[in-house]
Amino acid sequence: MSSLCTRLADPEKEKDSGSASMVRKAHWASRGPKPNSQEFEVYSTDSDGVVLARWRKLILDVAEEHIRRIGHRKTTVADIAFNLGASRASVYRFFPTRAAIDQSVCARIANRTLDDAREISQGSAPASIRLAEMFAALHQHTQLQLVEERHSHELFVAATDGKWEVAKWYFDEMTRIFEATIREGLEAGELKGGDAGNAARCVMVALIPFVHPRLIEERIAKGGDLKSELEAQTHFVLRALAKVPR
Known part of the structure; x- marks a missing residue:
């Protein structure tokens, strides 16, 4: 990294x-x-x-x-x-x-967030449960950073707005974690679909409003109910991936 x-x-x-x-x-x-x-x-x-x-x-x-x-x-x-x-x-x-220092600091902070997702991904719970837990954990990290670590949040906003390489790495790595979990769900017969990579990219698109620092900032400013919206989006994603429609 x-x-x-x-x-x-x-x-x-x-x-x-x-x-x-x-x-x-x-x-x-x-x-x-x-x-x-x-x-x-x-x-x-x-x-x-x-x-x-x-x-x-x-x-x-x-x-x-x-x-x-x-x-x-x-x-x-x-x-x-x-x-x-x-x-x-x-x-x-x-x-x-100096830019390399900023990117490296951003990467090490981002990696701590991803470590939580990796830990959940490596658990023994069904894939759908692990995905839901990852969505919640990643969103919570991003939102708490906005509220409690304002300067770290500003660094992430600069990275995403400026299209820094570390921002691309962060979301790509998040997608890879989703892919690994989805693949396990497919192999276990729990999830449907034949391409874990494509499914993970679709999941990332669905989740991006809840883990992107700038988008979260804007949604909170507009008074959005992020908790309810995330729950609805999670249900939608898991229903799309479920082997048996819920």
Whole structure:
């Protein structure tokens, strides 16, 4: 998942010039916990890939904290570098652009939401029940983020409005989770239809108004009863997939 975002480059953004040497040790700002200096030692006995992953995680931890607190538009690479005790040039060694940081933070938040859907998908309940539970969980995450994590919601809105690659990945991954569950239902004879992939894409179209951050925001602003609407849409989807009409 992380590679998805680090390879994204934004030609409109300029990197720092110069060739500052890589910082050997990083530390948090005084208000936060300090990482183990040996763990983040650049010239450690670990492989380059392990060191890179550790630094990337540390940078994203700081970036996510800032974004949740003040929003992605106000968070700067300078803020992130300051809290790491590093230079901006050092941060850019791990992320080619500021946009890549935003996309990676968005991806890690999205992946936590998808983890709940994956856990439900891997359960032992009938496929129709798992699908209904996934619909409810994904919708709840999106709605709670709007209400309780406003800055994270704004980041997701920017991703979907701007057609960021991470937004496409998020909805594609959601569709793949639906597909896996539908395929199991077909194999068990519980659901009807011969193409799990096509069915999953249709389900995604039906569910998009309840998991798309911008669409949910607009529906709430208009006073829509999302709970009742989701229940009706879920019933419609499951009736369409049911082996025996309900």
